Amino acid sequence: MITPRFSCSQTADSVVVSIYCPSIRAADADINVDETLLTVHINPYFLRLNFSHPLLEDDASSANYDPSTGYLTVTLTKENKGQEFTDLDVLAKLLAPRPSVPAPIIEVLASTEVVSSTDVSPQEDLAEKTQKLSLDQERQEILKAAENDWQLPQEVPQPAFNISAQKHYGFLDMHSGYFKHVTHTENEVNELGGEAETCTLKERRQKRIKHEDEKWDEEYYMADFADDAYIQELLSWEHPHIAARADAFEYTEEENLKMLQLPRKEYLSTPTQTHDLYLILITILFSYAYESRTTQHDPTPESAWTICSLTPAFSALDPPKSSLSGFSTNLQEFTAQELVTTLVPSYRRSLAFPLYRSFILAEACRKDIARLLIAGKRVIVRCLLELKQILDHHEVYYVYSKIWLDDFCTWVLAYADDDVLSRLGKLLLELKVHKNALGWDVEGLEAATKECFERESDSDDESTDESSSE
Structure with missing residues (x-):
């Protein structure tokens, strides 16, 4: 897909996006607005812009194509009319992806059933763990447990080693x-x-x-x-x-x-x-x-x-x-x-x-x-x-x-x-x-240079005095 040239401007009530896409069929244009996100797809061009504030696609919105100039002009209504949209001339910021929404953190505050660990037998504990395994794995795990007095075998975790000598930078x-x-x-x-x-x-x-x-x-x-x-x-x-x-x-x-x-x-x-x-x-x-x-x-x-x-x-x-x-x-x-x-x-x-x-x-x-x-x-x-x-x-x-x-x-x-x-x-x-x-001894070098200058200056003055007295 080709990212077209575009520019953005605004009025008190709307945002205007001017997109240069010559020699297209305007009827094929697919324009979608999702809060702050605008996507425009018209083969072979695709443009996705992320604005600082939400927009609406209502009756006041429009999309007009001028085949003589090759510009598609999309006008969208501001959700909050009169709101100032910043950085409309910073194209790279508009093109940047929408920030990801972090996954919600679920915290269990209480449980309706509390089972004491002393009430759980080794067999029940083993059954609970093996339910998470596939049928083949479950069978193998049970056999191992039976051979080991119904205790699941444990292994010391091995440290992870970076076998690649290549380092990252930049x-x-x-x-x-x-x-x-x-x-x-x-x-x-x-x-x-x-x-x-x-x-x-x-x-x-x-x-x-x-x-x-x-x-x-x-x-x-x-x-x-x-x-x-x-x-x-x-x-x-x-x-x-x-x-x-x-x-x-x-x-x-x-x-x-x-x-x-x-x-x-x-x-x-x-x-x-x-x-x-x-x-x-x-x-x-x-x-x-x-x-x-x-x-x-x-x-x-x-x-x-x-x-x-x-x-x-x-x-x-x-x-x-x-x-x-x-x-x-x-x-x-x-x-x-x-x-x-x-x-x-x-x-x-x-x-x-x-x-x-x-x-x-x-x-x-x-x-x-x-x-x-x-x-x-x-x-x-x-x-x-x-x-x-x-x-x-x-x-x-x-x-x-x-x-x-x-x-x-x-x-x-x-x-x-x-x-x-x-x-x-x-x-x-x-x-x-x-x-x-x-x-480095920068101060010492500067002091030595100044001292050298002063000596040369004094020497020049003495020679001038001698020549004038003659």
């Missing part, structure tokens, strides 16, 4: 097998080598930290600290998504087409997993903020490499986990300690890998993340779509879009909470990431 650990032949590709950002499919999370983290320490170059950092003219230009730049007015936000047609191609899944994440997703989002947005600042929002052929290199969840398959000590016990809240722990790998990588290595540049990226989060999930999805655009067009790094960004775009639109994002952004604005948290 969004909610849903993916595997993408790096089976990684050694035969030109994946320069992969830090796990041929063990990408078998490394445990602990091993991934160890490899990541080791690689960062190996790439850390003190002289490179001191040189950028000493000559920071271009970095100062980068710091004065303001991201257009942050500067834009929130009330003027509207997705472009190209962005809507990209969202139509996103996976339509229901993500049944636990509270801990949801908490982790917000932390992972911070690290992805850090890479986005760095790449945007250093290219002035104009991607280059190196942008894909920069994004993947700066994101631990990409290059080392090592996302932040809230199970680390000191993390918040309230999964809807975030502590300063866990945010610092989350950001430290991004800071380290920004000082060890890319072209411009500056702590104050990393700090500017942190503030960019905070403002993007405060702007809300619509702006965040726009940023993620831009990252997808960059990675999808790379012949190797597209894999990170498949295992992370596709699902993240859908999840942010359908499940992320704007209130949580806003609180998280405000915390990041006030956060203090100290240089000594990086594990």
Whole structure:
């Protein structure tokens, strides 16, 4: 089935869905409304939309097809007239499946008959158990019981072993097998080598930290600290998504087409997993903020490499986990300690890998993340779509879009909470990431560079005085 292009609008009393389905027989259209769910089937097109509030199919509803334009216009009545339907322009959210209804939990509060366990004979207990067996199994069980003085044989349960060495990774650990032949590709950002499919999370983290320490170059950092003219230009730049007015936000047609191609899944994440997703989002947005600042929002052929290199969840398959000590016990809240722990790998990588290595540049990226989060999930999805655009067009790094960004775009639109994002952004604005948290002597290197400058300055002054006295 083909998902058609569509758009939604609303009036005070109704919702209007405009569907592009050229060259069809309008009489064959099958339109159904089930509370918040609308389904439209007309061969070869199928569309299922899940709205935020219930709709009705009454006398005021209609469906009209214009063969000259190829558009089918479906008008449905709001159950509560005057109610505002939100996110009608967020197509991926409308396409997301309706959340599953959890099975009811049945609790037995009382029983009309209470039988004491002392009143049940071994024979009666055996009969009760064997009733649940098939006829053949029942006969075999009775024979075994008779041979064993009418006591059912018991065996110690064997522990379950995972015989597969393959590990899962990516969004909610849903993916595997993408790096089976990684050694035969030109994946320069992969830090796990041929063990990408078998490394445990602990091993991934160890490899990541080791690689960062190996790439850390003190002289490179001191040189950028000493000559920071271009970095100062980068710091004065303001991201257009942050500067834009929130009330003027509207997705472009190209962005809507990209969202139509996103996976339509229901993500049944636990509270801990949801908490982790917000932390992972911070690290992805850090890479986005760095790449945007250093290219002035104009991607280059190196942008894909920069994004993947700066994101631990990409290059080392090592996302932040809230199970680390000191993390918040309230999964809807975030502590300063866990945010610092989350950001430290991004800071380290920004000082060890890319072209411009500056702590104050990393700090500017942190503030960019905070403002993007405060702007809300619509702006965040726009940023993620831009990252997808960059990675999808790379012949190797597209894999990170498949295992992370596709699902993240859908999840942010359908499940992320704007209130949580806003609180998280405000915390990041006030956060203090100290240089000594990086594990490198950044403060000592900066002090040595300043001292060297002062000596050169004093030497220049003395030479100037000597020349003037002559």
